[in-house]
Amino acid sequence: MEFRLLSDIAEYCHTEGKDFAQAMLDYEMRNKNLTREQVYASLKQILLVMEESVEQGLTQQVVSPSGMLNNWAKQIYEHPLGALGPQLQKAIARAIAVGEVNACMGRIAAAPTAGSAGIMPAVLVTMMEEHRLSRERILDALLVSSAVGLIFARNSSFAGSEAGCMGETGSAAAMGAASITYLLGGNEEQILEAVGFALKGSMGLVCDPVAGLVEEPCTTRNAVGVANAFVSAQMALSGIKSLIPADEVIFATKEVGDLMSPRLKESAQGGLANTKTGREIQKRVFKQSD
Amino acid sequence: MSEPPSIFDILGPVMIGPSSSHTAGASRIGYVARQLLGDTPTRAVITLYNSFAKTHKGHGTDKALIGGILGFGPDDLRIRNSLELAKQESLVWEFKFSSGPNRYHSNTARIKLSGVGGGNVEIVGVSLGGGRIRIDEIEGFGVNFGGQSHTIVIIAEDIPGSIKNISAAIADTNNNIANMYVSRSERLANMVIEVDHPVEPRTINAIRTFPWVRFARLIAPMVEGSSRYDK
Numbered sequence: 183m184e185f186r187l188l189s190d191i192a193e194y195c196h197t198e199g200k201d202f203a204q205a206m207l208d209y210e211m212r213n214k215n216l217t218r219e220q221v222y223a224s225l226k227q228i229l230l231v232m233e234e235s236v237e238q239g240l241t242q243q244v245v246s247p248s249g250m251l252n253n254w255a256k257q258i259y260e261h262p263l264g265a266l267g268p269q270l271q272k273a274i275a276r277a278i279a280v281g282e283v284n285a286c287m288g289r290i291a292a293a294p295t296a297g298s299a300g301i302m303p304a305v306l307v308t309m310m311e312e313h314r315l316s317r318e319r320i321l322d323a324l325l326v327s328s329a330v331g332l333i334f335a336r337n338s339s340f341a342g343s344e345a346g347c348m349g350e351t352g353s354a355a356a357m358g359a360a361s362i363t364y365l366l367g368g369n370e371e372q373i374l375e376a377v378g379f380a381l382k383g384s385m386g387l388v389c390d391p392v393a394g395l396v397e398e399p400c401t402t403r404n405a406v407g408v409a410n411a412f413v414s415a416q417m418a419l420s421g422i423k424s425l426i427p428a429d430e431v432i433f434a435t436k437e438v439g440d441l442m443s444p445r446l447k448e449s450a451q452g453g454l455a456n457t458k459t460g461r462e463i464q465k466r467v468f469k470q471s472d
Numbered sequence: 473m474s475e476p477p478s479i480f481d482i483l484g485p486v487m488i489g490p491s492s493s494h495t496a497g498a499s500r501i502g503y504v505a506r507q508l509l510g511d512t513p514t515r516a517v518i519t520l521y522n523s524f525a526k527t528h529k530g531h532g533t534d535k536a537l538i539g540g541i542l543g544f545g546p547d548d549l550r551i552r553n554s555l556e557l558a559k560q561e562s563l564v565w566e567f568k569f570s571s572g573p574n575r576y577h578s579n580t581a582r583i584k585l586s587g588v589g590g591g592n593v594e595i596v597g598v599s600l601g602g603g604r605i606r607i608d609e610i611e612g613f614g615v616n617f618g619g620q621s622h623t624i625v626i627i628a629e630d631i632p633g634s635i636k637n638i639s640a641a642i643a644d645t646n647n648n649i650a651n652m653y654v655s656r657s658e659r660l661a662n663m664v665i666e667v668d669h670p671v672e673p674r675t676i677n678a679i680r681t682f683p684w685v686r687f688a689r690l691i692a693p694m695v696e697g698s699s700r701y702d703k
Contacts, residue, residue, distance in 0.1 A: 183476065184476050206479055209476075209479070210478060210479045210480075213475075213476045213478070214478055221479075224480055225483070227486065228480075228483050228484055228486065231486045231547075247530075248530065283489065284489030284490045285489060285490050286489070287488050287489055287490065287495070287532050287535070287551065287552045288488070288489055288549075289486065289487070289488055289489075289547055289549060290486070290487065290488075290489050291483065291484055291485075291486045291487075292484060292485055292486075292487060292492050292496075292602070292603070293482070293483050293484070294482050294483075294602075295492060295602065296487065296489055296490060296491055296492045296495075296496070297490075297491070299489075302483075324483060325479065327482075327483070328479035328482045328483055331479075331482030331483070332477060332479065332481075332482055335477065335481070335482065336477075340601075340602065341601050343601075357482075393530060394526070394527045394530060394531075395490070395527075395530045395531070396489070396490040396491055396531070397490075450527075467530060468529075468530075
């Protein structure tokens with residue numbers, strides 16, 4: 183069983199009378215010779231790790247070895263001044279929480295990568311809390327997100343060294359946008375629209391990590407990725423159409439990734455990594471680690 | 473693409489941060505080296521190439537490699553303290569760095585292990601991203617496998633009939649060969665055999681009793697979530 187495009191999955195849903203989550207369940211069961219229970223057991227484990235990583239970042243001391251990250255998630259979560267609604271304020275704090283846990287060598291679930299690991303947990307925990315959704319529903323949303331990741335991996339790339347941050351937080355935001363749209367009752371077409379919006383919003387985003395570490399700007403870009411996911415889902419659920427279909431947007435991310443200079447793709451040679459301050463931080467970090 | 477990817481290539485791996493290539497992949501390479509040694513390691517000499525050489529400390533690559541050598545999976549929190557734990561277990565290690573022009577992939581580690589029993593093994597492993605790895609060299613033989621299947625690694629004298637005898641030993645326990653790679657150098661042959669099911673002790677014992685077999689070791693795949701979660 184093979185899906186080449188997101189539209190293939192949508193078509194499978196229509197033909198079989200299934201939703202995106204069921205389509206991906208069929209895909210995994212058939213290709214890997216697994217039972218429904220086995221697939222859900224693995225999904226549950228991923229969700230458990232996601233929830234734990236959010237919790238840890240919001241409750242434990244998380245200061246990265248480089249000193250660049252310092253308990254930011256708690257600060258945002260508890261801040262009395264709200265520029266966003268409380269839902270989004272908490273959501274971005276959760277994304278940063280996971281980023282901090284990751285930088286401190288805590289346990290995380292890459293989704294799709296470690297550098298973008300904050301987005302899916304933030305989206306799912308927030309949806310579970312705000313909409314009082316069951317864990318079972320959230321596991322289905324994870325299945326939906328995997329559809330987006332699967333097609334993105336096939337037709338573009340998750341690797342920061344190939345597609346920049348667009349491939350990491352961009353694809354994670356698209357996975358999150360699809361999950362939110364699905365959980366709020368969006369149909370297959372709306373899920374695809376949400377994916378298109380999220381990827382358009384991160385088109386061309388470079389990977390320029392200061393000192394080559396998964397900290398700055400990765401962590402705050404995860405927060406922006408969460409916002410992107412909610413914004414994209416809202417547009418799709420409101421019935422707005424992405425004029426460029428999601429599958430074509432994915433091909434465009436591949437083209438843009440190929441056109442991006444290697445200096446802007448994880449090599450820590452351009453962008454923020456190459457600023458005066460970025461280089462100073464790099465010097466300091468490597469000195470202390472010698 | 474040979475086999476359709478799993479949804480758990482997208483969701484996961486569950487891992488100790490911060491980097492799937494520089495942390496999770498590194499621990500897997502260490503783990504394969506440990507299994508090929510087949511003994512408690514007492515000494516490890518690790519050469520890091522290219523990106524691994526440049527950025528290992530910031531990504532905990534050193535802790536991940538040593539953690540893998542101690543037998544920890546990529547999601548095992550003990551990786552954080554692996555250097556202290558290694559000292560407690562009397563493992564002596566040394567890191568070397570090579571970033572000059574070379575033939576290696578950007579995230580490559582060469583690991584030479586010595587065991588309590590006096591055995592040695594040397595491998596070259598590459599971290600491919602997303603926690604996936606490829607082993608490129610064992611004892612100087614070029615190989616190419618991912619360590620995600622049950623794998624038998626054999627070095628034997630290059631004599632006619634060796635493959636037949638080894639496949640018979642595997643088939644005796646109803647195990648099935650999924651992939652087999654053979655390479656030869658001087659008068660020795662290297663075989664890497666990936667099989668469908670866990671290898672029974674009597675299979676590997678049978679292979680070891682062939683007088684022309686110099687080295688036969690097993691690699692069991694790292695099961696995702698095999699280490700204990702806190703809750």
